[in-house]
Amino acid sequence: MTAHNSGTAGVPGEGNSRFEVLYEDNHLLGIVKPVNIPVQEDATGDADLLSLLKEDVKERFNKPGNVYMGLVHRLDRPVGGAMIFAKTSKAASRLSESVRTHSFHKVYLTVVHGQPPASQGRLINTLLKDAKSNTVTIVRKGTPGGKEAILDYTVLGSAEGYTLLKIDLLTGRSHQIRVQLAGIGCPLFGDQKYGSAVNRPGQQIALWSALVGFPHPVTKEEIELISLPPQTFPWNLWSRHLQKQAIR
Template sequence: MSQEHLSQIPILYEDNHLLGIVKPVNIPTQADVSGDPDLLSLLKDDIKVRFNKPGNVYLGLVHRLDRPVGGAMIFAKTSKAASRLSEAVRSRSFRKVYAAVVHGQMPAPRGTLRDMLLKDPKTNTVSVVNKGTPGAKEAVLDYEVLGTTGAFSLIRVELHTGRSHQIRVQMNQAGCPLYGDQKYGSRVNKPGQQIALWSVIASFPHPVTKEDVKLVSLPPAEHPWSLWNEAIYNRLKSE
């Protein structure tokens, strides 16, 4: 992604302490084995250019989005802000709300999913395991079905834990794999489909002023998101 393309990344919020943006899909949040340009490095370069900063630019990664996932994301521009935001994540005063399109219908219009998840770093995959499994961590999310059409459902998800691949794994475990998810839903998805998972809301107390900050980003109005009308679509960002 060139500097020209970087300028097209919408900035949702910015001050001396924070940078909130809309993460583009299919770009890694931070450098990985692919060697592809990553969001953290690109944003650092952008700050360096925009503010004419000499030397290294600090930008702290507070939370992550999987490479194929887009949407609202916050970065810290100071180490103090990074530390306080990380504490907000740990204390669960950092809210994360996502939109997902899944295959099939959920067992209830709304509910809570609790699973024990175990990550295999060798394959970068996560599986649901029995309680008491060494290394397993509890994953909790609330969901609400906003609409169903044909073979798909539009789901609003609020995360209470931030486990790797959590929504993807838990929805698949519930029998409703995400549209386009090649890793956990290959039996129902076609190669090349874009995963339908989007970070809609990231809200938290400002690390310095303590005022509430709320970043909001709606998914692009294209298939499969466009299967629902605008009124349902806009309910994704409602409280």
């Protein structure tokens, strides 16, 4: 089953959600994550997505007591797009197992400065995170604390000095796409952390979770959540048709 950001699949809630719902049943909730909202509570104290979703489900279904909402994967705070949550602990456990066994598939769209050296390729790096500064750097293989990061990229088009890329994420490291693409001289549009030399403060990072695919934790049916980025600059340099076709 494929759920697009033009409607809801599965069992609808009792009322309208404050979020754009891509898929919902008794086990799962798939939404379009708004940009600039942290997925989990962080040091800023700003409202976080996990807490907001619990409140949303509690209100829509008139549920007493606490609402369970399991976090299966993450998106950086400035990144938007398709995201799946588990509504039961069993669903959370089975989805986490799908992540571990690589049957959980994630595709991103991003706009970068410049152009990669090839029309498609695989980037393999070792990444090291500095928790204090919340930054990630590429380090030599074997560096203590370093984790292997792998992604495949495909060039979809170029315009006005920017390139639209499809990213198949094969590992889920912190800031992975942003760091690896900056590492080949193609920082993401709007990324202040890893592309401050070419981006202006206030620009929205052009990274979008376009597809999340996985076997349903109960029915085993293959589920795909699809969300396209907003039609604002620089995304609007390329057609919606191109973006949609690229992620299938």
